[in-house]
Amino acid sequence: MSKVGRWIDERTGLGGPVRSFLNYAVPGYVHKNALYMLGGLTLIIFALQAFTGILLAFFYDPSTEGAYNSVDFITYTLPLGWLIRGIHHYGASAMVILTALHMLRTYFFSAYKKPREINWLTGVLLLFLTLAFGFTGYLLPWDQKGYWATNVGTRIAGSVPLIGDALMQLMRGGANLGQATLTRFFATHVLLLPATLALLIAVHIFQLRYHGMSPAITEKGKKEGGKFVPFFPYWVVNDAIAGLGMLAILIFLSATQRAPLEFPADPASSNFVPRPEWYFLFYYQMLKYFPGGLEPVATVLIPLFIFGSMVLLPFIDKGEERRPWKKPVTTIAAVFYIVVIVVFTALAL
Ligand code: HEM
Numbered sequence: 001m002s003k004v005g006r007w008i009d010e011r012t013g014l015g016g017p018v019r020s021f022l023n024y025a026v027p028g029y030v031h032k033n034a035l036y037m038l039g040g041l042t043l044i045i046f047a048l049q050a051f052t053g054i055l056l057a058f059f060y061d062p063s064t065e066g067a068y069n070s071v072d073f074i075t076y077t078l079p080l081g082w083l084i085r086g087i088h089h090y091g092a093s094a095m096v097i098l099t100a101l102h103m104l105r106t107y108f109f110s111a112y113k114k115p116r117e118i119n120w121l122t123g124v125l126l127l128f129l130t131l132a133f134g135f136t137g138y139l140l141p142w143d144q145k146g147y148w149a150t151n152v153g154t155r156i157a158g159s160v161p162l163i164g165d166a167l168m169q170l171m172r173g174g175a176n177l178g179q180a181t182l183t184r185f186f187a188t189h190v191l192l193l194p195a196t197l198a199l200l201i202a203v204h205i206f207q208l209r210y211h212g213m214s215p216a217i218t219e220k221g222k223k224e225g226g227k228f229v230p231f232f233p234y235w236v237v238n239d240a241i242a243g244l245g246m247l248a249i250l251i252f253l254s255a256t257q258r259a260p261l262e263f264p265a266d267p268a269s270s271n272f273v274p275r276p277e278w279y280f281l282f283y284y285q286m287l288k289y290f291p292g293g294l295e296p297v298a299t300v301l302i303p304l305f306i307f308g309s310m311v312l313l314p315f316i317d318k319g320e321e322r323r324p325w326k327k328p329v330t331t332i333a334a335v336f337y338i339v340v341i342v343v344f345t346a347l348a349l
Helices: 003-012 015-023 034-057 067-076 081-108 117-139 144-158 164-172 179-211 231-256 278-288 292-316 328-348
Strands: 025-027 228-230
Touching: 003 015, 015 231, 025 231, 034 081, 034 179, 034 231, 067 081, 081 117, 081 231, 081 278, 081 328, 117 144, 117 179, 117 278, 117 292, 144 164, 144 179, 144 278, 164 179, 228 231, 278 292, 278 328, 292 328
Parallel strands: none
Antiparallel strands: 025 228
């Protein structure tokens, strides 16, 4: 240990825990498979979002009069403002993609099975919180796109039987979109969601460390033999290199295509066609198939069914089999959802 390290250890006792964190034994099959990087990359992109989000908050004005101009200032005037906003903007999409891919990896590898149920359940919540980040962040520039998409989004919440009105009022802070809505979305986006997400990630990672990685998908009963490698440097270096690659892509996107900002929100405009961020397009498309009285099927029944089946999954699929090709029900279900999401997104585009 270095002199500085010893000095800190003598005063805090942190040396032991840090060392055992870094020396943690990771199975060889994990270290060699890029699919196991997806969770780490999701963690890195969350850290990047938190960092760029804090920088943005120094210049963002969360008022209906000032929000648009402050985002315009960040994008076009503030030195490197385009880069900070660009990374945050494209990073949001990257986080949704990575969270979804990481979930698919754990799903197809049956990593939700006993004793990792809590790991899976915290993951399900993390997925929905990630989407909530996207939904609340969309309004903050207070431009036409964000305003009208939030108008529709909160109206959809309003169509939920019995509690719809109260839910919409809670989200909007009144009957219509205004300062109260922006304040609530801002507080949710920069305080409530980051705090909850960070807490859940801590539980998620603690669970991971407690149980270790799930077994490789080998034949039933056959143990995956092989070596273990320490978490540091093997896994850390892999993820750090992949993280730098991801950062390079985000910088490239930010430089070649400025994060969009449309005309300022105009509650009086009647011809603006609301459209959500691309990762909600499939849902908007689905709503079209359930008009009028059928709307609650799309706003309540289907989301509840999907959330419920994700929550119940580890308690239903309890067998030892982990190979996706030997588990047709779970595999076909996932492929069905993926196809529906891709097709609906394509139709909406
Ligand atoms: C902010 C979002 C998330 C972060 C930062 C995160 C982070 C991680 C990390 C670093 C790992 C270990 C590496 C790996 O398996 O790739 C992991 C494992 C795991 N994650 Fe996540 N995760 C997130 C979301 C999710 C979601 C949405 C699910 C599923 C619904 C999920 C379920 C799991 C499971 C079951 C494991 C254990 C994997 C195993 O033992 O093989 N996670 N997570």
